[in-house]
Amino acid sequence: MPITLDVARRVLDAAVAEAERIDSPSSIAIVDDGRNLVAFMRMDGALLASIEISIAKAYTARSMNMSTGDITPLVQPGQPLYGLETTHRQPLVVIGGGFPLSGRDGIVGAIGVAGGSVEQDEQIALAGQKAT
Amino acid sequence: MPITLDVARRVLDAAVAEAERIDSPSSIAIVDDGRNLVAFMRMDGALLASIEISIAKAYTARSMNMSTGDITPLVQPGQPLYGLETTHRQPLVVIGGGFPLSGRDGIVGAIGVAGGSVEQDEQIALAGQKAT
Amino acid sequence: MPITLDVARRVLDAAVAEAERIDSPSSIAIVDDGRNLVAFMRMDGALLASIEISIAKAYTARSMNMSTGDITPLVQPGQPLYGLETTHRQPLVVIGGGFPLSGRDGIVGAIGVAGGSVEQDEQIALAGQKAT
Amino acid sequence: MPITLDVARRVLDAAVAEAERIDSPSSIAIVDDGRNLVAFMRMDGALLASIEISIAKAYTARSMNMSTGDITPLVQPGQPLYGLETTHRQPLVVIGGGFPLSGRDGIVGAIGVAGGSVEQDEQIALAGQKAT
Numbered sequence: 157m158p159i160t161l162d163v164a165r166r167v168l169d170a171a172v173a174e175a176e177r178i179d180s181p182s183s184i185a186i187v188d189d190g191r192n193l194v195a196f197m198r199m200d201g202a203l204l205a206s207i208e209i210s211i212a213k214a215y216t217a218r219s220m221n222m223s224t225g226d227i228t229p230l231v232q233p234g235q236p237l238y239g240l241e242t243t244h245r246q247p248l249v250v251i252g253g254g255f256p257l258s259g260r261d262g263i264v265g266a267i268g269v270a271g272g273s274v275e276q277d278e279q280i281a282l283a284g285q286k287a288t
Numbered sequence: 289m290p291i292t293l294d295v296a297r298r299v300l301d302a303a304v305a306e307a308e309r310i311d312s313p314s315s316i317a318i319v320d321d322g323r324n325l326v327a328f329m330r331m332d333g334a335l336l337a338s339i340e341i342s343i344a345k346a347y348t349a350r351s352m353n354m355s356t357g358d359i360t361p362l363v364q365p366g367q368p369l370y371g372l373e374t375t376h377r378q379p380l381v382v383i384g385g386g387f388p389l390s391g392r393d394g395i396v397g398a399i400g401v402a403g404g405s406v407e408q409d410e411q412i413a414l415a416g417q418k419a420t
Numbered sequence: 421m422p423i424t425l426d427v428a429r430r431v432l433d434a435a436v437a438e439a440e441r442i443d444s445p446s447s448i449a450i451v452d453d454g455r456n457l458v459a460f461m462r463m464d465g466a467l468l469a470s471i472e473i474s475i476a477k478a479y480t481a482r483s484m485n486m487s488t489g490d491i492t493p494l495v496q497p498g499q500p501l502y503g504l505e506t507t508h509r510q511p512l513v514v515i516g517g518g519f520p521l522s523g524r525d526g527i528v529g530a531i532g533v534a535g536g537s538v539e540q541d542e543q544i545a546l547a548g549q550k551a552t
Numbered sequence: 553m554p555i556t557l558d559v560a561r562r563v564l565d566a567a568v569a570e571a572e573r574i575d576s577p578s579s580i581a582i583v584d585d586g587r588n589l590v591a592f593m594r595m596d597g598a599l600l601a602s603i604e605i606s607i608a609k610a611y612t613a614r615s616m617n618m619s620t621g622d623i624t625p626l627v628q629p630g631q632p633l634y635g636l637e638t639t640h641r642q643p644l645v646v647i648g649g650g651f652p653l654s655g656r657d658g659i660v661g662a663i664g665v666a667g668g669s670v671e672q673d674e675q676i677a678l679a680g681q682k683a684t
Contacts, residue, residue, distance in 0.1 A: 160332050161332050189454060192336055236647065239647060383507075454600075456594075460589060461592075464558075
């Protein structure tokens with residue numbers, strides 16, 4: 157079951173609200189279980205790079221069924237997934253801020269947030285995740 | 289002046305409402321004056337192809353400062369813009385459903401709609417355009 | 421619900437059997453409901469181009485929820501979807517040989533066949549489709 | 553001499569059987585001596601990222617005529633092949649799980665496996681390799 161637009165909007169609204177609260181202008185992307193885009197918003201003043209990075213974080217989190225922050229240590233030199241970020245034609249992002257989203261029957265998609273520090277991006281993404 | 293997220297959301301909400309009213313599950317994309325994505329929604333049941341096509345229609349409409357439907361006749365064999373759709377690394381779309389969005393001081397971005405017939409896509413995009 | 425590997429294998433085996441029967445060395449690709457590859461086989465002697473084209477036919481059929489042969493007339497000069505094939509970053513193929521695959525609850529994926537004439541490709545794909 | 557589909561299927565079946573035995577849902581890809589895809593299967597529940605990674609592991613193993621696990625130490629910072637993974641338009645993968653496949657007269661192709669740990673991926677790929 158893919159995420160519905162209703163749920164995606166709820167996730168997006170919760171994430172935008174958190175981003176406003178902590179004053180971190182962000183791009184926020186939601187993909188479905190097939191890694192296809194469902195909803196996206198870029199807040200005023202967010203870095204342009206946050207567009208591509210937020211979408212790629214969501215894509216990566218669903219590709220790996222892991223948070224992108226959990227991937228970060230695994231791709232360091234000498235670690236098991238070193239080089240992962242160039243394995244797809246689509247960009248993968250191995251920086252924190254992407255999380256899988258789960259429904260009753262398993263993973264339904266993923267959220268990716270970019271624009272602030274890793275800590276801010278993760279806090280915003282988790283606020284979205286809580287709203288599923 | 290680029291479009292603000294507030295205006296983009298208003299445009300998106302008006303377009304989604306129109307798409308629901310005429311029962312045409314759609315993807316709807318808003319780009320800013322730099323052709324960069326601001327907001328996007330894919331309604332439940334919309335064709336997957338509508339993701340790429342709606343984003344590309346918005347991108348194309350702002351690239352050319354024309355509605356994509358006005359571009360259609362110009363790219364036919366023998367016509368002045370024949371081949372236009374392959375001139376960018378980003379896909380351009382020469383099918384109706386993309387429109388520039390204007391503010392007080394000129395063009396602020398564009399909207400692209402895909403998922404239905406050209407007529408439906410244009411009707412939905414125009415409902416969005418009216419909400420700027 | 422995406423297609424399972426069991427069903428995909430059954431579809432693939434039926435398609436390969438038909439391709440052998442009519443002596444048309446082919447590539448055959450199955451994608452799931454999110455357009456992601458599930459199973460693929462290239463028969464001995466099949467054109468190398470059939471790799472990319474069969475995968476893109478399956479991708480296109482699921483993107484549009486139509487057979488790629490039904491798309492062909494719609495993308496001709498002057499027709500409503502003229503230019504469709506360049507709207508995605510992924511190649512779309514608007515040549516017959518791609519068909520959606522349905523399960524109990526709707527579309528579960530798609531099959532794409534390439535390597536022979538359009539008629540041969542479609543006959544092979546339909547033999548696969550019948551095995552779902 | 554490239555690998556035949558018959559051999560590729562035998563390799564694939566042996567690899568899938570091993571993946572089932574050790575309960576590691578995987579994608580498994582076979583390429584020929586020209587690095588072109590011959591056969592592919594993604595097991596139910598395998599990570600989506602395993603699609604791209606398994607295909608790229610097979611591509612890399614045949615590109616270098618080495619197992620991808622043997623490439624891993626050579627691409628670390630300060631080592632001779634540092635940066636190898638971004639040298640092709642096609643993604644290369646420098647993580648274990650890709651192996652060349654040999655016939656009577658030399659290398660006929662390669663296998664790539666992804667979805668589990670490096671150890672699991674290699675074990676599955678070797679089970680396939682044994683079936684050539």
